[in-house]
Amino acid sequence: MKKDIHNREDIMLLVDTFYKNVALNKQIGPIFTDVAKVDWSHHLPKMYDFWESILFGKAIYKGNPMLTHFALNEQTPLQAEAFETWKNLFFQTVDDLFKGENANLIKQKAQSIADLMHFKINSPQSKIKIV
Ligand code: HEM
Numbered sequence: 001m002k003k004d005i006h007n008r009e010d011i012m013l014l015v016d017t018f019y020k021n022v023a024l025n026k027q028i029g030p031i032f033t034d035v036a037k038v039d040w041s042h043h044l045p046k047m048y049d050f051w052e053s054i055l056f057g058k059a060i061y062k063g064n065p066m067l068t069h070f071a072l073n074e075q076t077p078l079q080a081e082a083f084e085t086w087k088n089l090f091f092q093t094v095d096d097l098f099k100g101e102n103a104n105l106i107k108q109k110a111q112s113i114a115d116l117m118h119f120k121i122n123s124p125q126s127k128i129k130i131v
Contacts, residue, residue, distance in 0.1 A: 003099070019044065031072070035072070069121060070121065
């Protein structure tokens with residue numbers, strides 16, 4: 001039986017699996033591997049901190065994801081399809097590995113952040129760069 005997301009080890013499994021799926025994805029994989037040329041040894045621990053902060057309220061992530069994605073959008077446009085793919089991969093990875101209250105919560109959080117990010121990047125006012 002699948003268990004819920006309880007601790008950092010669970011988050012690490014989720015994040016590692018998610019980005020393996022992302023890297024293999026034909027649509028958004030190249031944004032990570034070719035455009036941003038992500039250093040996974042740096043990115044993954046940052047994402048453990050990010051999701052631990054979001055899900056368990058631990059203020060360990062220091063950063064501004066909106067600014068990071070505004071900058072990325074200058075290099076390659078992050079459009080609706082890319083956000084849909086990101087969300088589908090995230091939901092699928094959560095559902096493949098976990099089940100429960102926190103699994104549902106992390107999907108809700110991911111959905112709200114992704115939708116807000118998409119809105120801020122693609123809204124007509126995006127030149128103002130509201131962060
Ligand atoms: C179209 C969808 C997305 C794409 C293509 C994308 C791509 C990227 C890339 C390439 C980076 C790495 C930057 C680097 O290390 O050089 C990054 C960082 C990051 N992404 Fe995304 N991302 C997407 C959506 C999201 C969403 C929806 C979230 C949150 C729910 C998110 C959270 C983050 C965070 C927290 C970082 C680290 C920011 C920092 O502190 O530097 N991303 N993203």
